[in-house]
Amino acid sequence: MNPSPDRPLTLVGGGLAGALMATLLARRGRRVEVYERRPDPRVHGTETGRSINLALAERGLHALGQAGLRERVMERAVMMRGRMVHAEGQPPALHRYGRDDSEVIWSVSRATLNMLLLDAAERAGARIHFDRRLVEADFARRHAVFEGINDRARIGLDFDTLIGADGAGSALRRAMDAVAPLGQRAELLDHGYKELEIPPTEDGGFRIEPHALHIWPRGGYMCIALPNAEGSFTVTLFLPNRGDPSFASVVTGGEARALFARDFPDALPLMPDLAEHFALHPVGTLGTLYLDRWHLDGRAVLLGDAAHAMVPFHGQGMNCAFEDCVALDRLLAEHGDHETAFAAFAAERAPNAAAIQAMALENYVEMRDRVDDADYLLQRELAAALAARQPARFVPRYTMVTFMRVPYAVAYARGQVQAALLAEATAGKATLAEVDIDAAERAVLERLAPLDEVAEPA
Numbered sequence: 001m002n003p004s005p006d007r008p009l010t011l012v013g014g015g016l017a018g019a020l021m022a023t024l025l026a027r028r029g030r031r032v033e034v035y036e037r038r039p040d041p042r043v044h045g046t047e048t049g050r051s052i053n054l055a056l057a058e059r060g061l062h063a064l065g066q067a068g069l070r071e072r073v074m075e076r077a078v079m080m081r082g083r084m085v086h087a088e089g090q091p092p093a094l095h096r097y098g099r100d101d102s103e104v105i106w107s108v109s110r111a112t113l114n115m116l117l118l119d120a121a122e123r124a125g126a127r128i129h130f131d132r133r134l135v136e137a138d139f140a141r142r143h144a145v146f147e148g149i150n151d152r153a154r155i156g157l158d159f160d161t162l163i164g165a166d167g168a169g170s171a172l173r174r175a176m177d178a179v180a181p182l183g184q185r186a187e188l189l190d191h192g193y194k195e196l197e198i199p200p201t202e203d204g205g206f207r208i209e210p211h212a213l214h215i216w217p218r219g220g221y222m223c224i225a226l227p228n229a230e231g232s233f234t235v236t237l238f239l240p241n242r243g244d245p246s247f248a249s250v251v252t253g254g255e256a257r258a259l260f261a262r263d264f265p266d267a268l269p270l271m272p273d274l275a276e277h278f279a280l281h282p283v284g285t286l287g288t289l290y291l292d293r294w295h296l297d298g299r300a301v302l303l304g305d306a307a308h309a310m311v312p313f314h315g316q317g318m319n320c321a322f323e324d325c326v327a328l329d330r331l332l333a334e335h336g337d338h339e340t341a342f343a344a345f346a347a348e349r350a351p352n353a354a355a356i357q358a359m360a361l362e363n364y365v366e367m368r369d370r371v372d373d374a375d376y377l378l379q380r381e382l383a384a385a386l387a388a389r390q391p392a393r394f395v396p397r398y399t400m401v402t403f404m405r406v407p408y409a410v411a412y413a414r415g416q417v418q419a420a421l422l423a424e425a426t427a428g429k430a431t432l433a434e435v436d437i438d439a440a441e442r443a444v445l446e447r448l449a450p451l452d453e454v455a456e457p458a
């Protein structure tokens with residue numbers, strides 16, 4: 001059976017990527033049906049009832065702009081100018097992300113963003129069916145079965161094409177893999193995370209600097225905090241799963257208080273409910289998912305976390321998922337048949353997803369272990385000096401990933417050249433005055449072409 005353009009595209013998952021994808025497709029006049037496992041968060045609230053936030057950067061903002069949502073989201077976002085590093089025994093120090101307030105990231109509530117996207121999808125004409133979990137997909141008959149979580153009612157649906165935006169544990173991926181193996185590999189990180197909270201002050205203000213992403217790096221582990229518009233911070237504690245300290249050794253609220261008293265003493269007084277929250281909230285797992293194939297001819301395709309879940313240390317999982325949506329929307333409009341569009345989508349996005357997955361893993365070591373180390377700070381100083389002298393050629397990797405839409409794969413490859421150059425120029429040096437900046441600049445001219453000659457954002 002050939003797909004017919006007047007039959008709907010069926011999206012599995014109405015989370016961040018699913019709701020954006022639905023909006024973009026419906027705005028082009030496509031018929032879009034979304035099946036989402038959870039009940040409607042606009043009616044029933046969120047699953048956890050907690051404030052969880054995400055860092056939104058240029059790629060995500062650009063995608064939201066394509067859906068006409070940029071301003072609406074920005075009104076609810078909190079600017080983060082840089083990392084506020086709480087090194088042990090030192091006063092907090094702000095390390096700016098970019099040169100000024102044009103290079104910042106934004107903290108947004110996951111729930112608010114999801115609700116804005118669901119509203120936008122419905123306004124654009126998409127139909128969203130909540131409390132409908134994909135349980136089976138028969139690709140030979142093009143027939144899918146969805147189940148209600150509460151009433152367990154099953155409904156069958158004939159489909160032309162399924163788009164899987166159902167997250168890291170994707171049921172659609174499982175069904176596709178059973179028909180034609182996707183070459184799936186998951187690498188679990190040996191660290192987990194737990195979300196905690198710094199509440200607002202009694203008069204609704206922020207207890208610490210609001211315009212920063214706070215980090216307490218402690219070598220093998222760390223804590224971070226992102227501001228929420230209502231004055232609180234969502235704190236995420238990342239710990240190994242084994243050893244000491246770990247989620248195996250720190251289990252009770254009392255043990256968590258003792259860990260904070262020893263390792264995060266300036267954070268402890270900000271968190272009056274630490275012990276209670278620690279005992280109540282689950283430990284989340286983290287990992288990277290690699291697939292060799294993202295689509296089943298023209299019948300199904302995966303995007304976002306369903307195709308390439310990554311560890312959260314570059315704050316790019318959602319940003320990358322949103323970039324997927326813009327790419328798939330463009331390619332579906334360009335190519336008449338779905339199979340060609342999906343093949344082009346996978347060819348364009350898979351190398352970029354692999355690059356940001358690798359950078360996200362590398363960033364974990366940087367955040368928990370390097371942000372307060374002398375070599376790293378000297379390399380950052382030299383990077384800033386080289387970027388000032390050769391702004392078209394030496395663009396810090398973080399800048400390419402976060403403030404630009406340079407393909408991730410290009411950012412990754414240039415980042416490797418730059419890291420080698422910085423390491424060579426600073427080897428054995430303690431201060432910038434000892435570094436031969438002219439020689440380092442000559443190396444930049446030799447090894448790095450101007451960025452705009454090699455990278456055009458799609």
Ligand code: FAD
Pocket residue numbers: 012013014015016017018035036037038053054055056132133134135165166167168169170171172193236284303304305306312314315316317318319320321
């Ligand atoms: P999801 O957001 O997981 O959405 C999947 C949707 O599908 C959900 O609504 C789910 O209910 C639904 N679903 C699941 N199964 C089914 C089914 N069988 N049938 C129907 N529906 C189903 N990214 C950033 O860009 N910045 C950050 O700062 C950041 N911080 C993070 C911090 C942590 C601790 C973690 C774990 C992740 C973070 N991420 C961040 C990554 C980001 O959360 C994900 O990349 C993003 O949510 C992916 O969106 P998605 O729509 O693909 O998947």
